[in-house]
Amino acid sequence: MSSNDPVKPSRLDPEPLPRRDFLGKASLWAAAATGVFATLGIARLPKAAVLSSPSRKFKVTLPENLPEGQAFVPPGRSVALFRDKEGVHAVSIVCTHLGCIVKPNATGFECPCHGSRFAADGAVTKGPAPAPLPWRKVTVDGSDCMVDEDASVPPGTKA
Amino acid sequence: MVVFAPPPEKQGALRRFFANLRATPARVKDSAFRGGKPNTDRTRSTFVFGNVFLHLHPVRTHRWSLRWTATMGLGIASLAAFLITLITGVLLMFYYKPHPAIAYDSMKDIAFVVPTGNLIRNIHRWAANVMVLTVILHMARAFYTAAYRAPREFNWLIGMGLLVLTLGLSFTGYLLPWDQLAYWAITIGANIAQSPREVTDALGMTETFDVGGLQKLLLLGSDTVGEEALIRFYLLHVMILPLGLVALLSVHFWRIRKDGGLVRPVDAERRLGPVHAADYPVFTEEPRKTYQLAAVVRGKSGAVARGPENTVPSMPHLFYAELAVTMLTIAICVALALVSDAPLKELANPQVPENPAKAPWYFLGLQELVAYSAFMGGVGIPGIVLLGLGLIPYLDREKDGTGEWFGGPGGKALVLQALFVGFGAALAVEAFAIRYGWLREWIPDIAQLWITVFNPGTVLTAIYAAYSIWLVKRHQSTRAGALGLFTCFLCGFVLLTVVGTWFRGPNWDFYWSPSDWPGH
The missing domain is CATH 1.20.810.10 (Cytochrome Bc1 Complex; Chain C)
Known part of the structure; x- marks a missing residue:
């Protein structure tokens, strides 16, 4: 058999990939990969690396004559401050249900949006709130109080 | 002397120009609406x-x-x-x-x-x-x-x-x-x-x-x-x-x-x-x-x-x-x-x-459910309803009654019965929850998961589901169950919306009329 004879392809040989097939497949894979990466990029964009919310740590001076059991809500803040013989404590006034601002009343707090009621220590007594109002960290420095709305402390912690 | 003169067939260009100009509005109309007036088949x-x-x-x-x-x-x-x-x-x-x-x-x-x-x-x-x-x-x-x-x-x-x-x-x-x-x-x-x-x-x-x-x-x-x-x-x-x-x-x-x-x-x-x-x-x-x-x-x-x-x-x-x-x-x-x-x-x-903070009317039914459990009312039950609606055409493969109002086994009588069941159950569950409160008031220390799983909204959904399963058995037809379930959910939606719109006042408390709301 001379070397010029064409080799008959066997039935078992893999079929050669025609150029057009290769181009088609390559563009299909390129499209799929682009789709995946573009989706990932788009999905990443709306979640900002830095949030624009203001600092939630602040200094406040309680009124001299704040009666025991009476809440003091610093303007623009979402905690209620109380002072008694054991010290000062801060209870969050953001409802744990759907984020409305609860109102201090004689027995604790009430939420205007869906009727949750809380005891003075923040425990849920009625309504749909799934969790008690958290207590926030307070440090007393002379007549000033430092309140950190981002730091929670176990209920009953007073400063 | 050579006089420039175009061949005879090319003369009169200016005349043709003005003729075309006059014809332009009609031709624009013709080219935009090729078919002409729709007066024949x-x-x-x-x-x-x-x-x-x-x-x-x-x-x-x-x-x-x-x-x-x-x-x-x-x-x-x-x-x-x-x-x-x-x-x-x-x-x-x-x-x-x-x-x-x-x-x-x-x-x-x-x-x-x-x-x-x-x-x-x-x-x-x-x-x-x-x-x-x-x-x-x-x-x-x-x-x-x-x-x-x-x-x-x-x-x-x-x-x-x-x-x-x-x-x-x-x-x-x-x-x-x-x-x-x-x-x-x-x-x-x-x-x-x-x-x-x-x-x-x-x-x-x-x-x-x-x-x-x-x-x-x-x-x-x-x-x-x-x-x-x-x-x-x-x-x-x-x-x-x-x-x-x-x-x-x-x-x-x-x-x-x-x-x-x-x-x-x-x-x-x-x-x-x-x-x-x-x-x-x-x-x-x-x-x-x-x-x-x-x-x-x-x-x-x-x-x-x-x-x-x-x-x-x-x-x-x-x-x-x-x-x-x-x-x-x-x-x-x-x-x-x-x-x-x-x-x-x-x-x-x-x-x-x-106070009260109310959503637009079509969300007040949801707000009523949310006032029992945020997750179930806002995500869980709407999700179940959407899933149920999406499954209907794939579960009901029957032929009876296609294209007819209230078509299918049971028909109008079934829809009427479902109206009673749907409104009745919603009314009963709402009245009970308004009159007697719910788990949190009875057992203040109860784990939240119990309330999430078992609240007026889920109870109502369960009643509707049970009723519709009963309908499937009773009429031996998926369409009958679907008719019952859809009607019930429509009733629940309407009743909860009505309660949320007219019977909820400050602090989401129940009031018979807005004139009873306390001044604040």
Whole structure:
């Protein structure tokens, strides 16, 4: 058999990939990969690396004559401050249900949006709130109080 | 001497120029509307398929589809309401500025300074309300005439997508005025998005898997409702959701034709009876069209080989009917806009919630459920309802009653019974929860997971599900169960909405009438 004879392809040989097939497949894979990466990029964009919310740590001076059991809500803040013989404590006034601002009343707090009621220590007594109002960290420095709305402390912690 | 003279056939160019100029208006008209006046069968056809906007319609429409009771025009009314919101919405964008510092002021400008601004805003608001109502009614029509059955299953799913987008458009539009109502409705809405935390907290896995927190963060772009949230809602409201809606709408309309036109009973021809002599002649011969495209692809193809067609030309029959419904929708929206102003409360105040803080009427049923459990009312039960609605066409594979109002085993009697069960159960559960309270009041230390799983909303859902399973057994038909379940959920939706709208006052307490509300 001379070397010029064409080799008959066997039935078992893999079929050669025609150029057009290769181009088609390559563009299909390129499209799929682009789709995946573009989706990932788009999905990443709306979640900002830095949030624009203001600092939630602040200094406040309680009124001299704040009666025991009476809440003091610093303007623009979402905690209620109380002072008694054991010290000062801060209870969050953001409802744990759907984020409305609860109102201090004689027995604790009430939420205007869906009727949750809380005891003075923040425990849920009625309504749909799934969790008690958290207590926030307070440090007393002379007549000033430092309140950190981002730091929670176990209920009953007073400063 | 050589005199320049063009050959005789090229002379008179100026005359021809003026002749062409005179003929131009007529020729522009002819080239734009090639078919000519739609006054013959042939030109009536070209009128439809020669026009990009009209060609989503069939050239000929079945006489059954034109009956008032077949659709009540609800789909077209929804579309008309959407187009009204689209036009008035673009007009409002001339003046509205999406930033918390000036959004409210620009709303005041629209209401008091911009000529016709208040009217346009009122029309926008009323058209949005009409759209929600007609979309829900349109869905009920499609359900009760069993129009979701094969081959229209997928169009039912597209329709559900349109319902969700419609509600999304309403919700996002709610924040834009930046008044008290807007601010607190969106605070509540964003916290509903966060409510999966109710479950992850209970299971102690929020630290590692906080899907609720992520949803709220993506929606607001921050942890409070502020400028990031406003620009996001604006973007969703004026761009992302409308584009999605238009895309789905196109598919929805296209599929109506591809699925063989509007649903009709198998014996529609017999019921319609002979054509009235005064009517336009109806084409009733065997179809002699060639369906070459349909022939080369396998599978079902539209209306081929269905025997006598019993159709009339869409122009004028269908188009005039659609135009009438559109004009009626516009009239209703404008009339409502003239008698009732869209609300604009005080400037948003993040320190003092509205009391009561109420969402728009179509969300008050959900708000009623949310007042029992945030997760179940806001995510769980709506999810179950959507899943159930989506499964209906794939579970009900029956043929009985397609295209008939309340068609299927049981029929009208069953729907009437389901109305009693649906209203009765909702009323009983609501009355019990209002009179006796719920688990938290009885056992203050109970784990939240118990309330999430077992609350008035889930109890009501369970009653409805049990009733519908009983119906399936009783009538030996999935359609019977679906009829019962759909009717029950409609009753629950209506009753909860009514309670949320008229019987809930400050602190979401129950009051027989708003005149009993305490002053505050």
